[in-house]
Amino acid sequence: MNYKLSKFGERFCAPSGTFTLMDDLGKALTTNPDMLFLGGGNPAQIPAVEAEIVAAIEALLASPGGVQRLCGNYQSPQGDPAFLEAMAAYLQRNCGWPVTAENIALANGSQAAFFVLFNMLAGEFDDDNLSQILLPMAPEYIGYASSGLSDNFFVSQKPLIEPLADGQFKYHIDFDNLPLNDAASAQGIGAICLSRPTNPTGNVIGDDELEHLRQLAKARNIPIIIDAAYGLPFPGILFTQADCPWDDGIIYLMSLSKLGLPGVRTGIVVASREIIAAYTRANTALNLACSSAGPALTRPWFEDDRVNLIGRTMVQPFYEQACQTALRLVRDKCADLPVRVHAPQGAIFLWLWCENLPISSEELYQRLKARGVLVLSGHHFFIGIDTDWPHAHECLRITYCQSETVLEQAITLLAEELRSLYQAD
Numbered sequence: 001m002n003y004k005l006s007k008f009g010e011r012f013c014a015p016s017g018t019f020t021l022m023d024d025l026g027k028a029l030t031t032n033p034d035m036l037f038l039g040g041g042n043p044a045q046i047p048a049v050e051a052e053i054v055a056a057i058e059a060l061l062a063s064p065g066g067v068q069r070l071c072g073n074y075q076s077p078q079g080d081p082a083f084l085e086a087m088a089a090y091l092q093r094n095c096g097w098p099v100t101a102e103n104i105a106l107a108n109g110s111q112a113a114f115f116v117l118f119n120m121l122a123g124e125f126d127d128d129n130l131s132q133i134l135l136p137m138a139p140e141y142i143g144y145a146s147s148g149l150s151d152n153f154f155v156s157q158k159p160l161i162e163p164l165a166d167g168q169f170k171y172h173i174d175f176d177n178l179p180l181n182d183a184a185s186a187q188g189i190g191a192i193c194l195s196r197p198t199n200p201t202g203n204v205i206g207d208d209e210l211e212h213l214r215q216l217a218k219a220r221n222i223p224i225i226i227d228a229a230y231g232l233p234f235p236g237i238l239f240t241q242a243d244c245p246w247d248d249g250i251i252y253l254m255s256l257s258k259l260g261l262p263g264v265r266t267g268i269v270v271a272s273r274e275i276i277a278a279y280t281r282a283n284t285a286l287n288l289a290c291s292s293a294g295p296a297l298t299r300p301w302f303e304d305d306r307v308n309l310i311g312r313t314m315v316q317p318f319y320e321q322a323c324q325t326a327l328r329l330v331r332d333k334c335a336d337l338p339v340r341v342h343a344p345q346g347a348i349f350l351w352l353w354c355e356n357l358p359i360s361s362e363e364l365y366q367r368l369k370a371r372g373v374l375v376l377s378g379h380h381f382f383i384g385i386d387t388d389w390p391h392a393h394e395c396l397r398i399t400y401c402q403s404e405t406v407l408e409q410a411i412t413l414l415a416e417e418l419r420s421l422y423q424a425d
């Protein structure tokens, strides 16, 4: 470009890890349309959910003022008041949270809300102090990585690794080393954030771990952002029991995306009234208003709890079944290989740990791409920690939002590639 870029331009227009990765995935698919695509984060197309969406569109268009509600008005900066009321009543009924519409605001996708909230709560302060977003453990969602307005925006730490039966393992938060334990290091933390279930691992941080974190955060007066994109209260893509606690120090970020509506770009922030008021002002400056399509289409789902029926009888069972298929295929095809799988407790991915992998996971990604299989190299997800940790270069994320045929072909090729690597070593 002929023009000199600002610091903002340098930071946000440079090819970030996330951009390069998405670009690479896109180009690989264009070059080879037959690529076995286990790479992206798109939700699966579930026919029963698609039928619900079609019915919602038809009902909206047939109702008086339907087109206006779909796309004919700017919403108020906080979001469509009728949707906020319906959401508050839904959360009171289903989660027992003492919230009203004043505790809720909308976003053009939860990704946009992360940007506002992260930079509202961390970064440079007017007393020249800096604070960071604490991700209690890496790996975490790659989408956070490029959203800070200042350097060293995230801090995280290695997880504890619990070996489990059946070739599985589970990450836990290393509470002993968390920078919340002493007042001085906690001062540098502006907010804590975790995805539950976690993208990329499918981990669901236990209720006891979350409670421990909540107590530490409360004692230090630091908010916790819970990224519920896949979790509770909807769409509920969990394969284990979990609670969703509420207090004034928790900020929930929800999304319509993994229900099957990523294109309507609707995120939902639920938090204390003060946080919502501040967030709404920033969101107005950035977006003026949020998309009305998601709220208009789905408000009836929240008014009569249909969203629970969709989540529990269509979305969750679909992914649990797909997860079991992927797990069985990995077990069968990789039985002779040192490949462990993170206990799949939710979301839409399997996280594979290829112990003592002779090459880096990034090189493995390149080799698999050349053979027509797209996965994600795990190193991208180790945000805010020292990337020299060998484990960070031994993992892969694969999505199971694909047909069994595609999964089987892809996992067979993956196993073949790994076998040749381990045998040559």
Ligand SMILES: Cc1ncc(COP(=O)(O)O)c(C=O)c1O
Residues within 6 Å of the ligand: 041, 108, 109, 110, 111, 112, 141, 143, 195, 198, 199, 227, 229, 230, 254, 255, 256, 257, 262, 266, 267
């Ligand atoms: C863990 C997690 N959080 C947030 C998002 C962003 O979702 P959206 O902006 O579509 O609401 C995603 C998208 O894949 C995700 O995986």
